[in-house]
Amino acid sequence: xxxxxxxxxxxxxxxxxxxxxxxxxxxxxxxxxxxxxxxxxxxxxxxxxxxxxxxxxxxxxxxxxxxxxxxxxxxxxxxxxxxxxxxxxxxxxxxxxxxxxxxxxxxxxxxxxxxxxxxxxxxxxxxxxxxxxxxxxxxxxxxxxxxxxxxxxxxxxxxxxxxxxxxxxxxxxxxxxxxxxxxxxxxxxxxxxxxxxxxxxxxxxxxxxxxxxxxxxxxxxxxxxxxxxxxxxxxxxxxxxxxxxxxxxxxxxxxxxxxxxxxxxxxxxxxxxx
Amino acid sequence: xxxxxxxxxxxxxxxxxxxxxxxxxxxxxxxxxxxxxxxxxxxxxxxxxxxxxxxxxxxxxxxxxxxxxxxxxxxxxxxxxxxxxxxxxxxxxxxxxxxxxxxxxxxxxxxxxxxxxxxxxxxxxxxxxxxxxxxxxxx
Numbered sequence: 001x002x003x004x005x006x007x008x009x010x011x012x013x014x015x016x017x018x019x020x021x022x023x024x025x026x027x028x029x030x031x032x033x034x035x036x037x038x039x040x041x042x043x044x045x046x047x048x049x050x051x052x053x054x055x056x057x058x059x060x061x062x063x064x065x066x067x068x069x070x071x072x073x074x075x076x077x078x079x080x081x082x083x084x085x086x087x088x089x090x091x092x093x094x095x096x097x098x099x100x101x102x103x104x105x106x107x108x109x110x111x112x113x114x115x116x117x118x119x120x121x122x123x124x125x126x127x128x129x130x131x132x133x134x135x136x137x138x139x140x141x142x143x144x145x146x147x148x149x150x151x152x153x154x155x156x157x158x159x160x161x162x163x164x165x166x167x168x169x170x171x172x173x174x175x176x177x178x179x180x181x182x183x184x185x186x187x188x189x190x191x192x193x194x195x196x197x198x199x200x201x202x203x204x205x206x207x208x209x210x211x212x213x214x215x216x217x218x219x220x221x222x223x224x225x226x227x228x229x230x231x232x233x234x235x236x237x238x239x240x241x242x243x244x245x246x247x248x249x250x251x252x253x254x255x256x257x258x259x260x261x262x263x264x265x266x267x268x269x270x271x272x273x274x
Numbered sequence: 275x276x277x278x279x280x281x282x283x284x285x286x287x288x289x290x291x292x293x294x295x296x297x298x299x300x301x302x303x304x305x306x307x308x309x310x311x312x313x314x315x316x317x318x319x320x321x322x323x324x325x326x327x328x329x330x331x332x333x334x335x336x337x338x339x340x341x342x343x344x345x346x347x348x349x350x351x352x353x354x355x356x357x358x359x360x361x362x363x364x365x366x367x368x369x370x371x372x373x374x375x376x377x378x379x380x381x382x383x384x385x386x387x388x389x390x391x392x393x394x395x396x397x398x399x400x401x402x403x404x405x406x407x408x409x410x411x412x413x
Contacts (some may be wrong), residue, residue, distance in 0.1 A: 050372040054373065119407045168393070
């Protein structure tokens with residue numbers, strides 16, 4: 001995986017090209033499964049600063065540490081002409097109680113169907129998929145999951161309203177996801193309690209300056225394993241000082257994970273844009 | 275989730291308190307003098323920008339200054355009437371793309387920063403200009 005990313009990065013960095021065609025902060029940051037989004041939710045925007053005449057390559061690394069678990073997710077995105085986004089992510093999920101790590105790889109594709117985040121009359125609309133391949137499925141199988149790979153499908157719509165709230169720019173995104181992944185897929189796919197595939201996710205933020213966003217996110221999750229999986233939420237601050245880097249900090253409220261209650265903790269994410 | 279929502283709403287309320295009511299955007303930008311300074315900064319920034327400057331090689335600066343002042347004054351409800359050419363007529367054939375347009379928005383934000391215009395007021399001006407995009411790019 002790392003080798004693949006390095007090759008990917010070297011190939012594009014040799015062209016010494018930095019896409020800067022979008023307005024600052026408008027691509028959002030990178031979510032935990034590798035797609036452009038907030039921290040938890042994939043957004044309608046495609047990753048990086050490519051306009052319709054440019055391409056963009058981005059790298060990111062994120063880590064969320066809650067009471068009994070830690071998730072690290074690193075990967076890359078390629079944005080072609082602000083029409084298609086490809087993403088690769090590798091997640092490493094640490095289960096403190098078992099002193100073990102679970103790895104998962106995710107390949108994402110997203111395409112923009114309509115609109116521009118800022119300028120179009122109606123909100124921007126995109127559809128995407130995330131193919132997830134769980135590398136270590138011992139725990140997933142023990143908990144009763146059916147599969148060790150799965151595909152999420154989602155439709156996302158978002159808009160930035162200029163000067164909407166007392167003159168500050170206001171952003172919102174709503175995503176509907178079709179999924180059978182347990183805890184992102186880290187605990188496998190499907191299970192004995194499976195009854196609902198459609199999940200609702202949303203984010204909203206206010207831009208306190210051109211470079212600083214403050215917002216919240218919400219993400220529903222299925223309960224296929226009968227472990228009372230909770231919805232996830234977070235409050236975040238994203239700092240995008242220029243079109244080359246972004247830093248996101250969040251406080252996560254992940255509720256109950258695999259039976260362990262009240263999983264709260266800090267999330268930190270860095271992205272680089274080329 | 276509820277506590278995050280409360281925190282977010284609290285911030286919205288705080289930002290709403292800072293809101294000044296019922297002044298024209300022209301006045302909030304500093305009236306004639308303020309807008310004139312913004313236009314001067316804007317022209318200076320365009321002059322220094324490798325991406326945007328080539329579009330102005332044939333332009334007469336004094337005429338551009340008057341036209342853009344009148345246009346901004348008009349669009350911000352100031353005491354002016356823009357009677358220059360339409361945006362479509364001006365920009366047809368210039369091959370301005372999405373990236374150029376956003377670069378110009380960046381330069382306008384920068385010019386307003388230089389004139390110490392508060393961020394919310396800056397957004398309002400950009401918000402008035404944003405609908406013109408389709409009459410400027412890819413035509």
